[in-house]
Amino acid sequence: MPATATARINTEKISRMNELVPVVEMTGIAIGFPGVKALDDVDFRLFQGEVHALMGENGAGKSTLIKALTGVYTIDSGRITVLGRQKNFSTPAESQAAGISTVYQEVNLCTNLTVEENVMLGREPRRRGSIDWRGVRARTREVLAQLHLHHVEPGSLLSEHSIAVQQLIAIARSVEVNAKVLILDEPTSSLDADEVSQLFRVIRDLRDRGVAILFVSHFLEQVYELSDRMTVLRNGKLVGEYMTRDLSRMNLISKMIGKDLEVLEELDQESSRSQARLAAGARPFMETEGLGRKGAVSNVNLSIYPGEVVGLAGLLGAGRTETARLLFGADRSDEGSIKVRGQQLKLRSPRTAIDHGIGFCSEDRKEEGLIADLTVRDNLVLAMQATKGWARRIPRRVQDELVAEFIETLDIRPANPDALIRNLSGGNQQKVLLARWMVTSPDLLILDEPTRGIDIGAKTQIQKLINKLASEGMSILFISSELEEVLRLSHRIAVIKDRAMVAEISNDDVSIEDVLTVIAGGAQ
Amino acid sequence: MKSILKNRLAWPVLALAALLAVNQIFRGDFLSLRMQDGHLYGSIIDIMRNGAPTILIALGMTLVIASRGIDLSVGAVVAIAGAASCAYIAASPEPASPATAAVAVVIAVVAGLVLGVWNGFLVSTIGVQPIIATLVLMTAGRGIAQLITDGQIVSVTNDSYKAIGAGYLFTLPVSILITAVVFVLAAVLTRRTALGTLIEAVGINPVASRLAGLRARNIIWIVYIFSAFCAAIAGLMISSNVTAADANNAGLYIEMDAILAVVIGGTSLAGGRYSLVGTVVGAFIIQTLTTTVYTLGIPPEVTLVFKALVVIAVCLLQAPKARTLLRNLKPASPLRTKEKVAA
Numbered sequence: 076m077p078a079t080a081t082a083r084i085n086t087e088k089i090s091r092m093n094e095l096v097p098v099v100e101m102t103g104i105a106i107g108f109p110g111v112k113a114l115d116d117v118d119f120r121l122f123q124g125e126v127h128a129l130m131g132e133n134g135a136g137k138s139t140l141i142k143a144l145t146g147v148y149t150i151d152s153g154r155i156t157v158l159g160r161q162k163n164f165s166t167p168a169e170s171q172a173a174g175i176s177t178v179y180q181e182v183n184l185c186t187n188l189t190v191e192e193n194v195m196l197g198r199e200p201r202r203r204g205s206i207d208w209r210g211v212r213a214r215t216r217e218v219l220a221q222l223h224l225h226h227v228e229p230g231s232l233l234s235e236h237s238i239a240v241q242q243l244i245a246i247a248r249s250v251e252v253n254a255k256v257l258i259l260d261e262p263t264s265s266l267d268a269d270e271v272s273q274l275f276r277v278i279r280d281l282r283d284r285g286v287a288i289l290f291v292s293h294f295l296e297q298v299y300e301l302s303d304r305m306t307v308l309r310n311g312k313l314v315g316e317y318m319t320r321d322l323s324r325m326n327l328i329s330k331m332i333g334k335d336l337e338v339l340e341e342l343d344q345e346s347s348r349s350q351a352r353l354a355a356g357a358r359p360f361m362e363t364e365g366l367g368r369k370g371a372v373s374n375v376n377l378s379i380y381p382g383e384v385v386g387l388a389g390l391l392g393a394g395r396t397e398t399a400r401l402l403f404g405a406d407r408s409d410e411g412s413i414k415v416r417g418q419q420l421k422l423r424s425p426r427t428a429i430d431h432g433i434g435f436c437s438e439d440r441k442e443e444g445l446i447a448d449l450t451v452r453d454n455l456v457l458a459m460q461a462t463k464g465w466a467r468r469i470p471r472r473v474q475d476e477l478v479a480e481f482i483e484t485l486d487i488r489p490a491n492p493d494a495l496i497r498n499l500s501g502g503n504q505q506k507v508l509l510a511r512w513m514v515t516s517p518d519l520l521i522l523d524e525p526t527r528g529i530d531i532g533a534k535t536q537i538q539k540l541i542n543k544l545a546s547e548g549m550s551i552l553f554i555s556s557e558l559e560e561v562l563r564l565s566h567r568i569a570v571i572k573d574r575a576m577v578a579e580i581s582n583d584d585v586s587i588e589d590v591l592t593v594i595a596g597g598a599q
Numbered sequence: 600m601k602s603i604l605k606n607r608l609a610w611p612v613l614a615l616a617a618l619l620a621v622n623q624i625f626r627g628d629f630l631s632l633r634m635q636d637g638h639l640y641g642s643i644i645d646i647m648r649n650g651a652p653t654i655l656i657a658l659g660m661t662l663v664i665a666s667r668g669i670d671l672s673v674g675a676v677v678a679i680a681g682a683a684s685c686a687y688i689a690a691s692p693e694p695a696s697p698a699t700a701a702v703a704v705v706i707a708v709v710a711g712l713v714l715g716v717w718n719g720f721l722v723s724t725i726g727v728q729p730i731i732a733t734l735v736l737m738t739a740g741r742g743i744a745q746l747i748t749d750g751q752i753v754s755v756t757n758d759s760y761k762a763i764g765a766g767y768l769f770t771l772p773v774s775i776l777i778t779a780v781v782f783v784l785a786a787v788l789t790r791r792t793a794l795g796t797l798i799e800a801v802g803i804n805p806v807a808s809r810l811a812g813l814r815a816r817n818i819i820w821i822v823y824i825f826s827a828f829c830a831a832i833a834g835l836m837i838s839s840n841v842t843a844a845d846a847n848n849a850g851l852y853i854e855m856d857a858i859l860a861v862v863i864g865g866t867s868l869a870g871g872r873y874s875l876v877g878t879v880v881g882a883f884i885i886q887t888l889t890t891t892v893y894t895l896g897i898p899p900e901v902t903l904v905f906k907a908l909v910v911i912a913v914c915l916l917q918a919p920k921a922r923t924l925l926r927n928l929k930p931a932s933p934l935r936t937k938e939k940v941a942a
Binding site: 149403405424425426429435437442443444445446447448449453457458460461462463464465466467468469511 | 791792793794796797799800803804806807808809810811812813814817818821871872923
């Protein structure tokens with residue numbers, strides 16, 4: 076209980092400084108799912124005219140807390156007060172009626188409708204019983220102007236606009252309803268730097284107009300740039316509430332993961348690139364020559380040696396995932412060739428690839444990785460069971476041993492093999508999917524964005540794991556949008572640009588700028 | 600108590616118990632069993648015997664539905680299996696011998712397996728949507744059965760054959776024993792091997808299953824073959840019970856009862872996790888309902904409406920939303936308040 080105790084003291088200190096009554100006050104919130112206690116006695120306050128960052132690792136309970144506030148989940152116990160009135164939300168509509176608006180990571184608007192229809196949906200001004208379209212347009216223009224979106228035509232289709240603009244239009248909708256509270260859940264994850272600064276300008280404007288803003292992001296820099304105050308959660312419990320300017324980045328991280336700074340630094344050290352170099356005369360595990368598929372990617376010339384981590388760098392949508400899918404047989408190539416252990420190979424299906432010792436973790440965990448309604452155990456042994464065939468079930472005892480081993484080594488939480496995997500946090504789901512391949516001990520493991528949307532603790536663990544696997548002789552193809560991570564882990568880097576492989580760089584003293592130059596400028 | 604109610608099987612079992620209780624109240628001897636000539640008699644036995652074909656077909660249907668499919672052709676397979684076996688017996692030189700009956704059974708089962716392979720081929724290899732793929736056989740199958748029987752009702756006189764649907768063994772009707780054997784077979788086939796889990800995996804997320812190296816094609820083939828196998832056995836049972844093959848009416852609408860049994864038993868039509876026990880309970884509920892209608896003396900005009908009401912009630916009780924509503928109707932549980940005081 077010491078963490079909660081300090082939190083309480085902190086809260087008092089801040090409230091003395093700030094005599095305002097909070098717009099939102101949540102006290103003693105608890106929510107449980109079968110096998111998981113998602114929130115346990117959590118307090119949270121949100122004041123008028125502030126940007127409040129909700130911080131924590133994956134699985135700390137951030138999303139759950141937001142869902143409690145927006146009426147998606149009903150709370151098991153605790154109290155929610157909005158503008159001084161106690162509320163008991165059981166549907167999102169009730170929460171919206173109370174003045175709370177949410178903009179999610181994936182924009183939840185109708186892309187097939189126009190901008191004005193989206194902004195005004197359900198609240199169109201009426202004249203003699205029918206919709207006053209002129210009024211709709213005028214009101215939409217007014218709202219868009221407030222958000223500096225003069226260039227957006229109200230009558231244009233939403234799908235014509237970039238994700239960033241769509242997100243701003245989602246915010247416009249909340250401005251239109253005159254929301255008192257605006258919740259932004261990972262709003263920047265698919266935006267580039269310019270779009271982020273445009274978004275931040277709008278957020279600051281709204282804050283200055285007195286809107287209370289709850290901001291969730293995995294990007295620490297953005298949190299420090301934007302937020303005034305933060306609340307830190309860990310394992311479903313409150314760690315504390317802090318003024319952003321009083322809490323250093325390192326302190327924040329150690330509060331998020333509950334470890335001391337020295338341990339963190341050690342982890343960071345350990346996860347830097349394994350130094351084991353290739354033995355002379357080693358033969359590549361996999362070689363491709365001019366591999367490609369129409370409309371997806373072309374000219375992939377890669378060779379991956381045993382024990383080597385090859386990074387695949389490039390912009391989102393440049394063709395990285397397409398390359399990975401060709402190497403795994405998830406899509407069939409229509410040009411070029413693949414050799415595995417020197418043997419020419421036609422990869423017709425994932426199964427062929429698996430039989431030749433290749434594993435693939437997709438970037439799309441939910442759609443392409445998880446079997447959501449099955450248990451951690453079933454998910455973990457799935458690939459191994461698939462290779463054995465349905466008739467030869469892995470004996471329960473062996474399953475138990477495997478699952479127990481990986482739950483321990485990968486620190487999967489909750490450590491319950493029978494928990495449904497959909498009830499786990501993103502980071503823990505990712506660990507189970509990694510374990511799914513590790514039990515098959517592949518020779519080549521293709522990891523597409525294995526650390527995306529994962530908190531810093533789990534991220535370091537996964538990076539460490541990649542190193543360990545490589546030093547044990549496994550080849551790894553590592554795809555990530557974060558160049559720092561690619562540089563830190565890979566021995567060699569292949570650059571994909573505009574749906575073709577354009578360069579291969581040996582990673583000795585290469586800087587991010589060097590790689591960026593290649594991505595920006597083409598071949599060396 | 601709370602954890603028992605959370606179990607997926609809780610509501611179907613409660614519904615069945617309630618139905619049985621209602622019958623017992625209106626007819627005092629409903630639950631009683633008696634021995635006569637070494638055979639067990641009683642309403643429960645009747646329900647089980649009459650429900651045997653539905654249970655069989657529902658077992659196969661459960662696995663198909665778990666794989667995200669549906670099999671509408673089971674009624675047609677029932678007709679074809681019955682027609683094939685009866686036509687063989689009627690045309691054979693020794694229509695009354697046990698050997699003839701045995702060959703007839705083999706013919707019916709093989710016919711069922713072939714039809715299952717056909718369904719599985721359409722769904723897994725060609726990639727036709729299950730509802731369309733099995734609709735083909737549902738429509739064409741009755742025609743095939745009529746071709747086999749020349750459009751006539753084929754009657755047979757063969758004591759061995761009659762035993763399948765109307766005989767007794769170890770004091771129990773043979774049809775109940777056959778159903779029990781198929782149930783055990785299905786349970787062993789899916790839970791002693793990895794088949795059950797893999798069917799669920801394909802049903803929950805086919806894309807992820809493929810990327811994990813699962814050969815969904817084989818799995819899908821197996822479930823349609825098993826479904827047709829069950830339907831063929833049910834076809835034998837039905838034709839044996841009336842010692843005749845009726846291509847038009849044998850197993851008519853039985854696919855609907857089977858799907859209903861699966862749903863009442865707690866398996867979602869969206870695929871994924873399934874419960875064979877739940878399906879058996881579901882099929883019992885449907886059969887008991889029919890009996891209840893007679894027990895209560897409900898006029899035949901409203902019978903179907905009555906059935907529909909009970910089915911809606913059971914399905915509603917299983918819906919998470921309806922359960923939340925029910926829970927909210929009750930005052931806050933005293934247990935929770937106590938916890939708060941303690942904290």
